[in-house]
Amino acid sequence: MSATAAVIVAALVQGAGDDPLSTALSLAVPSEYRSLIQEAGNACPEVTPNLLAALLTQESGFNPKARSPVGAQGIAQFMPSTWETHGVDGNGDGKRDVWDPEDAIPAAAGYLCGIAKDIDDVPGDKQSNMLAAYNAGSGAVRKYGGVPPYKETQNYVKSIRALADRPAKGGGTTSPNQAANAVNAAQEMIGTPYSWGGGTAAGPSTGNCCSPNGSSGSATSGFDCSGLTLYAYGKAGIPLPRTAAQQYAASEPLTPGQARPGDLVFYGSNPASIHHVGIYVGGGWMIDAPRPGTRVKFDRLDVMSDLYSFARPKPGHSKEI
Numbered sequence: 449m450s451a452t453a454a455v456i457v458a459a460l461v462q463g464a465g466d467d468p469l470s471t472a473l474s475l476a477v478p479s480e481y482r483s484l485i486q487e488a489g490n491a492c493p494e495v496t497p498n499l500l501a502a503l504l505t506q507e508s509g510f511n512p513k514a515r516s517p518v519g520a521q522g523i524a525q526f527m528p529s530t531w532e533t534h535g536v537d538g539n540g541d542g543k544r545d546v547w548d549p550e551d552a553i554p555a556a557a558g559y560l561c562g563i564a565k566d567i568d569d570v571p572g573d574k575q576s577n578m579l580a581a582y583n584a585g586s587g588a589v590r591k592y593g594g595v596p597p598y599k600e601t602q603n604y605v606k607s608i609r610a611l612a613d614r615p616a617k618g619g620g621t622t623s624p625n626q627a628a629n630a631v632n633a634a635q636e637m638i639g640t641p642y643s644w645g646g647g648t649a650a651g652p653s654t655g656n657c658c659s660p661n662g663s664s665g666s667a668t669s670g671f672d673c674s675g676l677t678l679y680a681y682g683k684a685g686i687p688l689p690r691t692a693a694q695q696y697a698a699s700e701p702l703t704p705g706q707a708r709p710g711d712l713v714f715y716g717s718n719p720a721s722i723h724h725v726g727i728y729v730g731g732g733w734m735i736d737a738p739r740p741g742t743r744v745k746f747d748r749l750d751v752m753s754d755l756y757s758f759a760r761p762k763p764g765h766s767k768e769i
Contacts, residue, residue, distance in 0.1 A: 495561055524553065526552065528546075583601045621761065644659040645657075710728065712726070715755055734748075
């Protein structure tokens with residue numbers, strides 16, 4: 449099991465309760481960070497609690513120990529030089545600690561507000577410009593008169609705005625809270641045996657015969673890959689069809705940059721050949737039931753070489769391929 453994946457899952461699950469951060473917030477937010485985000489998210493007109501929560505989701509998945517390959521640190525992914533200038537002692541304990549969310553969350557909001565003020569005269573949408581500057585620097589936003597033509601920055605801005613602007617109810621695909629419930633249910637099944645054809649919306653079950661390599665699940669109570677996703681999303685109140693290919697047809701395809709924890713990960717060469725599905729948990733990891741002789745576990749996304757697509761289930765959608 450990956451400690452990083454486990455932290456992301458725990459953070460996501462903690463935010464799946466019935467007490468939302470605010471009436472405008474539809475994101476899954478860990479309960480211990482809600483009041484921090486609510487307070488810090490009103491630091492200036494350009495920053496809202498929903499936007500701040502979306503940024504933290506994008507930056508670290510609410511992992512206070514996150515560290516990027518380029519050295520960004522903590523829940524808000526500050527570079528050390530930026531933290532040296534913009535870090536704050538949010539909890540008044542006499543220290544400015546980038547690893548402490550009580551310091552890093554208000555620092556992120558204050559940094560965003562400072563950016564917004566610095567580039568206030570740049571044309572275009574103020575929130576998008578602010579997010580672009582958080583990612584690429586104020587100089588790049590000034591140089592290009594708005595969001596710079598960097599693919600990473602453009603995707604960053606779109607992803608955060610899409611999360612922040614998500615309506616609290618409704619919509620065509622599963623909500624972040626439903627996704628969190630699905631991840632929670634899947635995580636509780638870690639260690640359950642693989643069973644070809646096994647798993648229903650009610651839980652583990654005996655399977656049938658036979659897998660492509662001749663393995664039978666008729667004597668084993670457990671899950672195959674699509675049985676696990678069927679169960680996990682059933683616990684979230686979202687019925688899915690039985691096979692991985694059918695589940696792909698009942699979901700909305702995504703680009704990797706759009707994927708969030710709880711989305712499904714499909715493997716194959718085309719929609720009709722999809723042979724495996726897992727539940728994405730962030731950071732390059734998923735929960736899946738890999739193959740006969742194994743158990744439900746965390747796996748790297750590259751455990752198979754034919755990753756085809758991320759996709760997000762559509763409630764009530766039952767299209768067959």
